[in-house]
Amino acid sequence: MSLNHGFSHLAMPGPTVIPDRVLQAMHRPSPDIYSGELVEGSTALYADLKRVAKTDADAVIYIGNGHAGWEGALANTLQPGDRVLALYTGRFGRGWASMAEALGVEVESLDFGEAQPVDPQRVEDALRADTAHTLRAVITVQTDTSTSVRNDIAALRAALDNAGHPALLMVDCIASLGCEPYHMDDWGVDVTVAACQKGLMTPPGLAFNFIGKRARERRASLNRVSNYWDWTPRIEGEHFYQKFCGTPPTHHLFGLREALDMLHEETIERTWQRHAACAGAVWAAVDAWSQDGPLRLHIDNKAHRSTAVTTVVAGPGNGPRIRQWCIDNVGVTLGFGLPVGEIESARPDNLFRIGHMGHVTANGLLGSLGSIETALTSLGIDHGAGALENAAKSLAAAVSR
Numbered sequence: 162m163s164l165n166h167g168f169s170h171l172a173m174p175g176p177t178v179i180p181d182r183v184l185q186a187m188h189r190p191s192p193d194i195y196s197g198e199l200v201e202g203s204t205a206l207y208a209d210l211k212r213v214a215k216t217d218a219d220a221v222i223y224i225g226n227g228h229a230g231w232e233g234a235l236a237n238t239l240q241p242g243d244r245v246l247a248l249y250t251g252r253f254g255r256g257w258a259s260m261a262e263a264l265g266v267e268v269e270s271l272d273f274g275e276a277q278p279v280d281p282q283r284v285e286d287a288l289r290a291d292t293a294h295t296l297r298a299v300i301t302v303q304t305d306t307s308t309s310v311r312n313d314i315a316a317l318r319a320a321l322d323n324a325g326h327p328a329l330l331m332v333d334c335i336a337s338l339g340c341e342p343y344h345m346d347d348w349g350v351d352v353t354v355a356a357c358q359k360g361l362m363t364p365p366g367l368a369f370n371f372i373g374k375r376a377r378e379r380r381a382s383l384n385r386v387s388n389y390w391d392w393t394p395r396i397e398g399e400h401f402y403q404k405f406c407g408t409p410p411t412h413h414l415f416g417l418r419e420a421l422d423m424l425h426e427e428t429i430e431r432t433w434q435r436h437a438a439c440a441g442a443v444w445a446a447v448d449a450w451s452q453d454g455p456l457r458l459h460i461d462n463k464a465h466r467s468t469a470v471t472t473v474v475a476g477p478g479n480g481p482r483i484r485q486w487c488i489d490n491v492g493v494t495l496g497f498g499l500p501v502g503e504i505e506s507a508r509p510d511n512l513f514r515i516g517h518m519g520h521v522t523a524n525g526l527l528g529s530l531g532s533i534e535t536a537l538t539s540l541g542i543d544h545g546a547g548a549l550e551n552a553a554k555s556l557a558a559a560v561s562r
């Protein structure tokens with residue numbers, strides 16, 4: 162007998178649960194795209210988007226997914242033959258670098274493995290070794306969604322400053338914006354890349370570039386950028402139409418407007434705290450399971466863990482088994498393991514991921530954790546006792562803080 166009837170729950174690290182308010186905001190007839198509400202509301206929309214990244218920098222929106230955000234950032238700052246330093250802490254850092262290579266950029270990489278964050282000292286050393294300053298940018302992710310490693314972006318900025326290196330600092334916040342503390346201006350980030358389908362709770366389809374002054378200067382120094390990717394008309398264009406190099410993504414913008422209202426009603430700081438509280442409950446549960454049997458957290462050190470997604474090591478073959486069991490029997494969809502490197506424990510079939518980002522509530526999270534516990538019991542996978550009790554205690558402590 163399957164119990165997968167009734168309300169289902171998505172616990173993937175993106176796309177995430179879309180709040181009813183966002184869905185309802187999108188459920189309306191097509192608007193005028195030359196004047197009226199959409200056009201008049203755009204100044205406030207961009208301003209509120211920038212508040213989430215804690216920046217006064219320029220912002221552009223592409224119709225596209227996270228890959229589009231990557232390409233926008235690369236296309237406006239680099240040309241074929243330029244060199245970048247790419248930092249790997251999982252699959253997504255590698256993915257962005259591979260896109261740079263496809264655009265003719267030469268990539269020098271530093272690989273920090275599958276379970277460790279970027280070591281700023283190694284970055285500083287690599288930059289110091291580049292005495293001719295041929296590296297034009299450092300590209301990295303804040304949270305690598307495959308490993309659930311979170312990098313310390315302020316420490317990276319310090320590494321560039323200590324080395325006295327002029328490379329741009331470009332950060333992928335696709336999995337972390339609206340979930341984890343991020344201060345683009347205070348941390349001296351030149352370009353932030355993000356997308357709408359994770360912390361921003363909107364259906365996939367919008368990518369964002371936040372563009373600091375030095376990055377705009379770099380764009381101005383390039384001879385040619387394709388019309389579609391070019392930041393300049395998207396920032397300076399006289400007509401709303403130019404912000405999108407064509408027809409605007411009307412309904413996505415209505416959805417984003419509502420999602421930003423929700424974030425700012427909660428306040429971005431409290432949103433970060435809610436994510437931290439939910440992550441704490443997940444870690445407490447996995448700690449209990451890990452007391453007996455194969456399950457454990459992929460990232461040992463709490464300080465290196467994302468508070469938006471958790472990668473769980475589950476034992477060979479168990480990742481897909483647990484995930485499928487939850488879909489089939491209790492209507493919970495977890496994230497599957499992604500190939501993140503060569504080490505045995507990080508093989509995709511050894512992993513599953515719990516997304517606790519965006520419209521995540523303690524009740525939904527407890528449902529996901531209880532569902533995993535039920536899967537472990539049903540599948541006969543050894544696990545320690547007390548996971549839900551641990552999670553409840555962790556949440557109770559967060560509420561009373």
Ligand SMILES: Cc1ncc(COP(=O)(O)O)c(C=O)c1O
Pocket residue numbers: 175226227228229253302304305306307333334335336356365
């Ligand atoms: C950190 C990170 N960067 C980039 C991407 C790629 O985004 P998309 O799949 O929307 O193109 C993802 C997707 O999960 C991601 O998590």
